[in-house]
Amino acid sequence: MQPIELAWLIPVFPLLAALILGILGRKMKEGGGYIAIVAAAASLVLSILVVVQVLDGSFDGADGVINGVYEQSGTWISLSPTYKFEIGVYVDQLTALMLMVVSIVSTLVIIYSISYMGEEGGRKRRYYTEISLFVGVMFGLVLANNYLEMFIFWELVGLCSYLLIGFWYHKPSAASAAKKAFIVTRVGDIMFMIGIIILFTTFKTLNFRDLFSMEVSGSDLGLLTLGTFFIFGGAIGKSAQFPLHDWLPDAMEGPTTVSALIHAATMVKAGVYLVARSFPLFVQTPETLIVVAIIGGVTAFMAATMALNSPNIKRVLAYSTISQLGLMMLALGAGGYLFYNSMGSEGYTASMFHLMNHAFFKALLFLCAGSVIHAVGTEDIRLMGGLGKTMKVTSFAMLIGALSISGIPPFSGFWSKDEVLATVWSAGSLSWVFVLLYVLGIATAFMTAFYMFRLWFLTFKGEPGESSKHSHESPKSMTLPLVILSAFAAVSFLVLFIGSGFGGTVYFEEHGSLSIEGVLSGIFSDPLTYVSIIVAACGVGLAYLVYYKKRISSDVFVSSNVTRAVYSLLQKRYGFTAGYDAFAEKIVYGFSRVVDWFDLKIIDGIVNGISFTLTRTGDYIRRMQTGRAQSYATVIIAGISVILVLLYLLGGLR
Amino acid sequence: MIPIEYFLALSAILFAIGAYGALTRRNTIVVLMSIEIMLNAANINFVAFSSFFNDASGQVFALFSIAVAAAEVAVGLAILLNLLKTSDTIDLEEVNTLRW
Incomplete structure (x- = not known):
């Protein structure tokens, strides 16, 4: 068994730690911080083994290595034999680099946290749970072998970022900074999602290996340009690039350890990693x-x-x-x-x-x-x-x-x-x-x-x-x-x-x-x-x-x-902060009000109008039900007569 | 030999008279009688075509229809008696409980 075949275990350690801490951390010493350290260190050791194997090229003989890329995957969702989503790991030199960076920095930051967060009391359990979760999903993001899997972990690191920026949520500034980070990066995430959809509809696959070995020409090239543009949109949000950069300074409301790990060394690199990938x-x-x-x-x-x-x-x-x-x-x-x-x-x-x-x-x-x-x-x-x-x-x-x-x-x-x-x-x-x-x-x-x-x-x-x-x-x-x-x-x-x-x-x-x-x-x-x-x-x-x-x-x-x-x-940060607010207040809220008016007056108006007309018509029409047998018979005979006359005129009787 | 058209005309006139009576009279007994006239108009048609086509099945149907009409009258009169018992009238204008 080569270490690289265990690459999928790297994210599992911190995720397990997050699970354990989330359930049992309250009773542990230091809010379970030592468990978080052990999990991060285990990932670090395994990462080093994997990275060494990738860099010295000795993994070439392992199963699943093609063209210097180790891939291990299984079908996750199968829509048809050709349409399917996979879940798996994809390890090449770029992945190895990111594994190295994430594992070293996260281990050191969590060790540092023991003292830095030492006075937080009961909140420590939440801190270590969230940071372990973050480390796990960050490894997952780095190891993903297709865009869909990457997108899921992409959103999860965003979630962890939100939770940790808002760690001191009793401070209004931290709470609003967390919301700002989440919403502003979400603009990028939506663009990333559009990019993924474009790629999937154009090339019918989201696997890195298939996409990267594809010969693209003709009209597909235009769609590819659009796709890469929107994927870069995702990177703009996550890596705090202009014009979606304004959330990162506010994200400093979180603990400094979080800023060091998430908002400097790892998560914000995800955008750069995405473009490089x-x-x-x-x-x-x-x-x-x-x-x-x-x-x-x-x-x-x-x-x-x-x-x-x-x-x-x-x-x-x-x-x-x-x-x-x-x-x-x-x-x-x-x-x-x-x-x-x-x-x-x-x-x-x-x-x-x-x-x-x-x-x-x-x-x-x-x-x-x-x-x-x-x-x-x-x-x-x-x-x-x-x-x-x-x-x-x-x-x-x-x-x-x-x-x-x-x-x-x-x-x-x-x-x-x-x-x-x-x-x-x-x-x-x-x-x-x-x-x-x-x-x-x-x-x-x-x-x-x-x-x-x-x-x-x-x-x-x-x-x-x-x-x-x-x-x-x-x-x-x-x-x-x-x-x-x-x-x-x-x-x-x-x-x-x-x-x-x-x-x-x-x-x-x-x-x-x-x-x-x-x-x-x-x-x-x-x-x-x-x-x-x-x-x-x-x-x-x-x-x-x-x-x-x-x-x-x-x-x-x-x-x-x-x-x-x-x-x-x-x-004033070039007025971007005020600009975001003005945009939200004037454009987004204004648009919402237009939509609200449209919903109330037009959509509801149509529905209510139809029902009003029908009840009113019903009120009139039901008076035809007089209850007199003879008037019904009259209608029947008149109807039959009309049909007969019509049949005669149209030649159906001959 | 009387041409078939005469029979058909008689039948049509009888049917129209019956239909008019059934639709306009308020007395239920008269309505029942009008329906009998309409039935007989149909019977005349049966017999006329039977003789016209030299086929006996029309006459069989006419006899059959007369028998059914007799049964129908029995049922109709029974309903009429019940109507009289429950609502104390045989006026069709008064019997309109199944209205809106």
Whole structure:
């Protein structure tokens, strides 16, 4: 029995844990948190075994492996021999990558939760139940072998996200943030569903293997474009891309651990994963790929601008997440467009590499933020400061995360962000759109470095703020995951140099296998690399001057009318929050009222009108029933006479 | 030999008279009598066609019909007696309980 044949067990452990905790957790120590850890760790071990087998290629001999993809499935619903829905697991390098990311981050986050959620009392059982459920369905989403199964788990992770954002549902802001997250992502989910329906009606199957090996031509290509567009719509909702990005900052109302696991490292990656998973379909539809790239670039830029002046430590990280997800989308769009023009598929690899690195450093940053919030009891960075002295481990871990996300070599974020930008630049030779997007990407890189170090300096350096007086380092169970994650965030780039490199394991169609020297010289002989390094360094330097040395007063950002207007525009999130509300109130509610009027007056009017007419007519007609036998007989004879006359005239009697 | 049309005309006239009586008279006994006239109009048709086609089955039917008519009158008069007993009238205009 090879480990890969047990891949279906990976989601089962956390789901079982959720079941057990849901029923019995109340009586357990720590609300059953240890069971959640054991389940996540079991999944982690099994994931590692599976991933190792996938990456070293030794699973090729196993049953069910075709073309480097392990698939194990059974029929779930059979409508006819040709129309059927399957349920099963589908393991390739992309799945392996996601398994790795989800299992490592979830295990560490749950360990961290023991201390972070330690004071929640009776609510802990609910927390661990929901988070175990989330981990299980996230594995299910990653392992699904067809779109329908994926969609079911897609909705389930959305449900868990809703439950955990609203964990403190007694706070009105948390309750409404949970509803907002659910409803806004639902817009994307509906589009995903439309995409699935289009694919199913066009190709009669939803299995990845069948869809990806299909030759599409003629009018089907138009439908495929529509299908991929709507599938990308699902990704927009889940990965918080423009214009459905506004739920993610509000989702920070949940516990920080939830933000780290669901809203930074795993669930929001599901959208990127969906596009990457559907990549064989997307590369056949260049129109959709351009949309993907534009949405990604615009999101990356917009979200980075909003992070510049947010006073809330978690929201800065949330905007940063949106921005980085945008970069991944941008890389997928640009990379797919390059592949469509037979110019290689590095964009895919770059995006997935960034996805992995981002999962580690963003989870790290969130957990650091959680550690800080745990210590000072506020999320407002204006009330913090000087925490570096009391919280050495946290501040050091967060520094690594910040360096990594800013793209300072040699930390992991540098390598992947550089590859993303290089992909976009080389796509620039095909269309001017990508040149524009490259500029947005570079601007994003600058702003990322700036806002991350603004956050870091304001939190850990300078004079102690009013909340940081009684700060203390967090307990071991919180700092241990920080240390492990910061190790990952610092060195996860090493996968570039192991074996045939990252491009040799996670790739699309074309096997990129460069030697170490090849990778290094490829990166460092490119002038663009230095552009991104310099830009990142400038961002860090500006933050250093403004928020550490105070050489430049931060008042400079609000001194003139123009900058003040921009400042407040950013604080209002470009008016998207108000825009959503206005949309809901004016358009949706207005439309509902029209529909209500139509229902009351027209639909009900028709029904009531018919019944009124019939009762009225009945009232008149029943008077014909006089009860006199002779009048009935008269009618009968008259009728027979008429029939006879008619028969005679029409010739029926002859 | 009297042509068949004469018989048919007689039959039609008798039937029309009977129908008129059955529909217009308020006295139930008169209505019953009118129905008898209509029956006899039919019998005349039977006999006339029987002789016209030289086929005896028409006459058999006529005899049969007379027998049935006798039975029918017995039943009709029985109903009439019951009507008189229950509603104290034999006026058809008064017997209209099965109305709306």
